[in-house]
Amino acid sequence: MSEEREKVEEVRTAFLNEFDRFRDLDLSTATLASADEVSRELAELKVRHTGKKSAIAGTMKLIGRVAPEERSAFGQLVQSVEKDIVSMIEAAEAKLSEFISDARIERERLDVTLPGRRPRTGHLHLITILRQRIEDIFVSMGYHIEDDREIETDYYNFDALNIPDGHPARESQDTFYTTDGFALRSQTSTVQIRAMERRGVPIRIIAPGKVFRRDTPDMTHVPMFHQIEGLCVDKDITMAHLKGTVTEWLQRLFGSDTVTRFRPSYFPFTEPSAEFDFSCFKCRGTGQFEGERCRPCKGSGWIELGGSGMVHPNVLRAVGVDPGVYSGFAFGFGLERMCAMMYSLDDIRLMFDNDVRFLEQFR
Amino acid sequence: MNISYNWLKDLIDLKGNAEEVARQLTRVGLAVEGIHPHGDDLVLDIDLTSNRPDCLSHLGIARELSVYTGSPVKVLTEDVPDVPMPAVLAGDIVRIDAPDICHRFTARIVRNVKIGPSPKWLVDRLEAIGERSINNVADITNYVMHELGQPMHSFDLDKLEGGRIVVRRAAAGETITTLDEVERNLDDSMLMICDAVKPAAIGGIMGGLNSSITDDTVNVLLEVAFFKRESIRSTSRKLNLTTEASYRFERGVDIDNLVRASDRAVRLICELAGGVADDLIDVYPSVHRAGRVVSNDISAAVKRLTGLTVSTDECDRILESLGITAETGEEGEKSYLSPTWRHDIAIEEDLVEEVARHTGYENIGVELPPAFGAGEYQHNEPREKRLRQTLVDQGFDEAISYSFIDTRFDGMFDAVPGLLIHGGGDRFVTLNDSVIEGAVRMRHSILPGLLDAVRLNLNFQRRDVRLFELGKAFAAVGDGEPPNEQELFALVVTGGEVHQDRAMTTRELDFYDAKGAVEAAMAAVGVTDLSFRAADVQHLRRGQAASIAVSGEIVGSLGRLSDNIAAGYKFKQPVYIAEINLQMVLGSAAKTPVYRPLPKFPGITRDVSFIAGRDAAYTSMRDAILSQGSDLIKAVDFVDVYEGKGLSEGERSITIRIEYRSDDRTLVDSEIDGLHLQVLSEIERKTRARPRF
Structure with missing residues (x-):
């Protein structure tokens, strides 16, 4: 049977010669394309050297020429050669396909740092953001939110607020007038009167809204701005309630370690009157921030915010409330000034320029 | 006002140095804004409120300090010779x-x-x-x-x-x-x-x-x-x-x-x-009489208004130091004489303030008023809040513009419905004067403000701008009545569609982006019956303008800014604007949705295309379909519109999807063939659009 064996060896040798380039395949410099090419060639080689029509399968036909007692050994030989061939090809295939699959994954590797796909979102105006936050606080404290006319009669803008004809505050030239004699409200205190007329007392309201003053626009002045006015009238209301209420909402806005300070002042519609300050939200009242003079409070540790006081008896009388029975407090402050301090704005005119580069800084 | 520390010392024996004096003054409402050295002197810069002219002098300041020091002001103890000429x-x-x-x-x-x-x-x-x-x-x-x-x-x-x-x-x-x-x-x-x-x-x-x-x-x-x-x-x-x-x-x-x-x-x-x-x-023709303030129990009054407990003696001491002397009348009525230098002491509350500020506001308690009831937002606030958030989510920035605008906008913009309500006279609300050159009109539209904002942003190379604003507009009523104030909602859209953190826009925005924003905004406030109709609007370009109606009532307009206004602004790109009388819209309650049972059987959808002139509106085709009144027609939706190759000038092809479905069985095609043909011929009859196969 040596002839037949030789034939098998020939087939093996022929395969090994052909397979040589696939043995110890070096893919270190391969590309996906070259690997694909090699893979195709290997597949071709596989077709030729495996399967029923392959040379090694053909050697099985020689088994008839082999002596019967050697047939078993011959068969084993052929099978073992065939197995070697298949396993060598499969090993090369596996190596290739792993490389190809790795290369494919590598090719589809993403830059996960590229921006996500989403339409640009817009921004609420800074004033709206702050107004909503403050309204939320006061609603949770049992206050009703109110607003009313922006163009008022002198009665609501002045008389009912204890600013009679001839009063300096009335002649201060601060007020815009329409040609038919109406006033653009110069404070949202007008809403105190409107709301008490509507709702009567007891009352707890917050009145946010636009107000107008004849100030030429500059870094710190604008002729239109937003105020929030608060009013609480009931039996037995004292200045302690004023201090408590103002302190409470400022603490909710700026943190529970916020401290308030009340200083005697003067407003026609309150008596006694007070201005209120709060400990700076940035330096927490120390006047120093990161080793430098704190900017929002100018190093004082205090931020001056607004005016307040006990509602003047003439104001209560104007809406038919007996100041002998009821008392109340009121307070007011400007939102633009507050925003300017909170965000270190050096020019409040930006608030009404509607420059998108400004608007998109806040949310 | 400047006050010299040395000069003060001539008038009153002071306790403590200049800083201490400044602290005391600030505490009682005479805010010392600064202390500046001048030679061997220190100068206090005091910010006075307008009701205290009596403090516009060293005497006045000394008098305030005497409450604290307890020592009299020297000049007041000196005799003044009083021998006038006959x-x-x-x-x-x-x-x-x-x-x-x-x-x-x-x-x-x-x-x-x-x-x-x-x-x-x-x-x-x-x-x-x-x-x-x-x-x-x-x-x-x-x-x-x-x-x-x-x-x-x-x-x-x-x-x-x-x-x-x-x-x-x-x-x-x-x-x-x-x-x-x-x-x-x-x-x-x-x-x-x-x-x-x-x-x-x-x-x-x-x-x-x-x-x-x-x-x-x-x-x-x-x-x-x-x-x-x-x-x-x-x-x-x-x-x-x-x-x-x-x-x-x-x-x-x-x-x-x-x-x-x-x-x-x-x-x-x-x-x-x-x-x-x-x-x-x-x-001295008629001698001045001191004002008299009745206060029978000043201590109680102080307690009532400030919560402070101050004895009557202490109240009287403070007031006396300020020159406000107590006097008891024949019938035991107690009153206080307002000194001639105090023009601000007229009622008991004024006395309370004097006592309170000298007792110290810092000594007033801090407490919350007793609980009263649930708080509440303004009636329309929840819906306005949703509207704002919806637009923000869609990429709009919220603007706030001045309520006064230039006279050059007079007559340039059609007012929204519901604003102009009178006849005769000037319909604008005009200010006597302005602090911004030319801006004497109270705005009758928000659009001028938004367009100014667009120009500003274009000038700063921001060509993709979407803004909205909520706010009041004004119109004169006349007859001594205050102006009509209406809350409006306006938006402006121009440039391309911006994606977050991406430099390039994806496409140019157009009429339908503005319209979509209006639809979203109205949906946000609970409007379900919104309709648009081609309209002539003065400030909008002909053929790209629509009226906006809610439940059939016109509430505003939408469209592309007219060429001549755009030219006035030097806008080189189309600008789309809309303005709505929000107050009218919010006047009716938001509709509560009603549940409809979910379909149990599959439906059949058919897309149909029509070739039509530009005057055949999509809604009239839709209305023609719905007018069949068949309860098998469950939905009519827009698919696409095409113009260009294959169609003649002025023609377009519009594709509509019709969904047929029965509530009680699965439909087969043969069941709806007849109905579908009827639908097609109805569209053709009503709109002169030709089916395209």
Whole structure:
């Protein structure tokens, strides 16, 4: 049977010669394309050297020429050669396909740092953001939110607020007038009167809204701005309630370690009157921030915010409330000034320029 | 106002240094804004409220401090000689013809003075508080004003014709050249200090040039007077002339302080400029009576308004220190006399404030008012909040523009429905004047503000802009009625579609982006029956303009900004705008959704395309389909529109999807073939659109 064996060896040798380039395949410099090419060639080689029509399968036909007692050994030989061939090809295939699959994954590797796909979102105006936050606080404290006319009669803008004809505050030239004699409200205190007329007392309201003053626009002045006015009238209301209420909402806005300070002042519609300050939200009242003079409070540790006081008896009388029975407090402050301090704005005119580069800084 | 620490020490024994004094003053409402050194002195910069003119002097500040120090103000304990010239003789020199506005007038003649420089101490004192030295007599009047709070004026007696004073209103057409060398035209409301012939000074405001003290002056007439506040204020406004004197007179000086001030000045003149003083002339036609404030239990009143517990004795001590003395009437009624220098003490609450600020606001408690009830937002706020958030989510930034706009926008924009409600007269609300050039109209549309914002952003190379604004617009009503105010909602869209953090826009925005935003906004406030119709709107480009209606009622407009307005702004890219009367929209309640059972059986969808002219509207095709009234037609939706190759000029192909479905069985095609054909021919009949196969 040596002839037949030789034939098998020939087939093996022929395969090994052909397979040589696939043995110890070096893919270190391969590309996906070259690997694909090699893979195709290997597949071709596989077709030729495996399967029923392959040379090694053909050697099985020689088994008839082999002596019967050697047939078993011959068969084993052929099978073992065939197995070697298949396993060598499969090993090369596996190596290739792993490389190809790795290369494919590598090719589809993403830059996960590229921006996500989403339409640009817009921004609420800074004033709206702050107004909503403050309204939320006061609603949770049992206050009703109110607003009313922006163009008022002198009665609501002045008389009912204890600013009679001839009063300096009335002649201060601060007020815009329409040609038919109406006033653009110069404070949202007008809403105190409107709301008490509507709702009567007891009352707890917050009145946010636009107000107008004849100030030429500059870094710190604008002729239109937003105020929030608060009013609480009931039996037995004292200045302690004023201090408590103002302190409470400022603490909710700026943190529970916020401290308030009340200083005697003067407003026609309150008596006694007070201005209120709060400990700076940035330096927490120390006047120093990161080793430098704190900017929002100018190093004082205090931020001056607004005016307040006990509602003047003439104001209560104007809406038919007996100041002998009821008392109340009121307070007011400007939102633009507050925003300017909170965000270190050096020019409040930006608030009404509607420059998108400004608007998109806040949310 | 500047207050010298050394000067204060002359008037009152102080406790503590300048910082301590500043702290005490700030605590009682006289805010010390700063302390600045000046030589060996310290100067306190005090911010005063307008109700405290009595504190516009070292005396006034000392008086406030005396409550704290417990020591009296020295000048107030000094006697003032009170030997006026007999009225008969005085009348030859001073006559008041306008006693309604000049309540008291004192004059004193000092003869043989020598005008010259002031001594160093006087110059130093004035310079410390920021005043310039002029000459001894002028400096003395200035000095006494800052010390005692009483403005005064010195005349060169020899330049007063007739050597006398007549206090009267100016005659119409009279003029005076004031010390600042400005000739001033007077009217008959203005109080003048005149000589026998002509005005010599504008009472309480500024002296005349021709009667002023010069280096050659020998005889001086010193005027110390009290004028009605309103009169000084009015004259000061009319002449646009404010001085240290007018500032004090219009806020109120102390009518009982005139003689002391005059005496102080005259003694200084005699001391520093030589001279001999005549007797005091004091013309005081009707003597001022102190105001009386009834308060039977001041301690209780303090408690009631401030929560502070202050004994009656302590209340009285504080008030007494401030010169507010208690008095008990015959029937046991207790009242407090308002001192002549305090024009702000009229009611019990005023007394409470005095007690409270000197007891210290820091001693007032901190507590919340008792619970009252649930809080509540404004009626429309929840819906407006959703509208704002919806637009923000869609990429819009919220704008706030000024409510006053330029007159050049007059008639440029059609007003939203519901704003103009009257006939006759000017429909705009106009301001008497503005602080922004030309902006005297109260806006009747938000659009001018938004378009200005677009221009600003384009100028800063931001060409992709989406803005919205909520706010009021105004229209005159007339007949003495206040203007109509309506809450509007407006938006503007221009440029391309921006993606977050991406440099390139994906496509140019168009009419339908603006329309989509309007739809989203209206959906956000609960509008379900929204419709659009082609319309002619003045500020919108013809053919790209629509009216917006809610439940059939027009509430606003939408479209592309007209070419001529766009040209005025130099816009080179299309700008789309919409404006809605939000108040009208929010006038009806939001619709609550009603549940509809989910479909149980599959439906059949058919897409149909029509070739039509531009005038055949999609909604009319949809309406034609729905008008079949078949309950098998469950939905009609827009698929696509195509223009261009294959179609002739002015034609477009529009594709519509119809969904047929039955609620009780699965439909088969043959069941709806007939209905579908009917639908097609109905569209063709009603819109002249041809089916395209």
